[in-house]
Amino acid sequence: MDDTESSIKINAKFKSIVDFNLALAIYEKQYFTNIVIHKSDILKPPNTKEDIIQFKYKRATFICKYGLQKVSRSRGIRKTSSLRKNCIFKLVVHLVKYTSGHYLVIHKLDDIHTNHELDEKLFKLLPKQRQLSPSKRQFVEQSLSIKGNKVKIQEVILKTGKMITLKDIHNIGSNLNKPSNNILFNVYQQLKEDNGAIVEIIEENNQLMGIFYQDSNMSHNLKFYPEVLFIDATYKLNNIGMPLFILLVIDSHGQSQIAALWLVKGETYCCVKGCCDILKKHNDINKIKVIIGDKDLADRQALFESFPNANIQICIFHVMCSFRSEITTLKRNITGEDVVTVLTTLQKLVYARSESEYNMLFCTYKFEFATGAKIFRYQLA
Known part of the structure; x- marks a missing residue:
């Protein structure tokens, strides 16, 4: 210089x-x-x-x-x-x-x-000094990808004179599991090889957010059995840790058939709305009368906007979860016996096989419980 x-x-x-x-x-x-x-x-x-x-x-x-x-404005309740x-x-x-x-x-x-x-040992423990070189980071990533023991990985790095904590190794592993645009794009390229299938991507701010997939059999299923559409997602069960939405219809034999698949980065409004728009573009959705999904607000808002003529419902499982969450001794000021009785009757209502059976149970619930009126107004009015 x-x-x-x-x-x-x-x-x-x-x-x-x-x-x-x-x-x-x-x-x-x-x-x-x-x-x-x-x-x-x-x-x-x-x-x-x-x-x-x-x-x-x-x-x-x-x-x-x-x-x-920094000058703190807190009251010191939370330790930092x-x-x-x-x-x-x-x-x-x-x-x-x-x-x-x-x-x-x-x-x-x-x-x-x-x-x-000004201590050398403390200096080596600072985050900046613990940053790994490209070659050492590659070694850690490769070891984690084959399920290597984190303690053994740490020992190997420490022998080189480089400080690394188990938390550092854990963070590198977490970043490996995050879905990247490259992974999604590779999946997209593979799906595109399926001739006759509808394969489109969902983008937000030039970022790849998800993939819509529907082959000819799926299109056929939705075309001939469109009345009731079930939508739900598996929670990070695949190797890339991404939600997979499965759209189902019921055929004339009472069997479920796949109508479309959505592989997305998250169960967000943007991803669900984007997939709904693609579904509408390639299919006649006017015959869809009922959509059954979970209670996630982001998903439901996207469904309401995309299918204004359909009746959006939640599945029986989430109905019962809602009942169990809201009917408690503390929230309703009732006894434990009343809670059991009310929940049992509500479950019978949910599983009623006919309208007459439902009406009979409904009247029982409304008039026979001493505290039924208050719960009735909240749950069923």
Whole structure:
């Protein structure tokens, strides 16, 4: 670095942000601490000339990792922890123009560390120092992909002199399990090879959010048995940890048949609405009279908007869950015996085989229970 001071000291000059970062990295290793950005005025195009955009900062202030503590407005009920210990170290750089060109210049330097030790062992435990090189990270990812023991993986990395915690290994594993656009795109490409199938993608902000799939048999099922449509999702049971929505219809033999499949990143409004729109585009949905799904609000809102003429219902399982959740001794101010009696009668109502049986049980529920009126108004009115 010609004509440029490489060490961190007052009035030191650097020809580029790369030179400055290199000098800062040397300083960190010498004093066993991390220096972080506190505030800055960043150079931005198009108002900045190309020859000085490389410096990144017009001015910037750096502090120690153990620097200024934030002023808390909480009442101290929840315990929190922080590395900040009000260390007074401060480094200020300005971009200055000289006759020989522009330089980043250290304008101010308070090179004093307070309230913490400058210890090599503690330094190696800091998050920045625990970051793995590409080769070591690849080793950890490959080991986790074949279900390697995390403790053994940690021992191998520690032998290289690099610090790593079990939490770091766990986080790398968690990131491996997250669905990526590449995985979804590969699935999309494979499904496209099925001739005659409808395969479309759902996007949001240029991000691949899901895949809609319907082959000719599925289209046939929905065309001839459209009256009742069942929609539900498996919860991350596949290798890529993504919800798979299965749309079912009931054929003339009372057997369930698949009408479409949705593979999505999450059970969100965006994903469900996108798949519903594709279903409407390629199928006649006017004959769908009833849609039965779960009680998830995001899903239901998308269904209400996409199928305004259909009756959206929840399945028996979620009906009973709702009853059990709302009819309790605390919420209804009734006895435990009353809870059992009411829930038993409601279950009989749900499973009534005919309208006459339902009406009979309904009247029993309404008039025979001493506390029935209050529960009746809430549940069935």
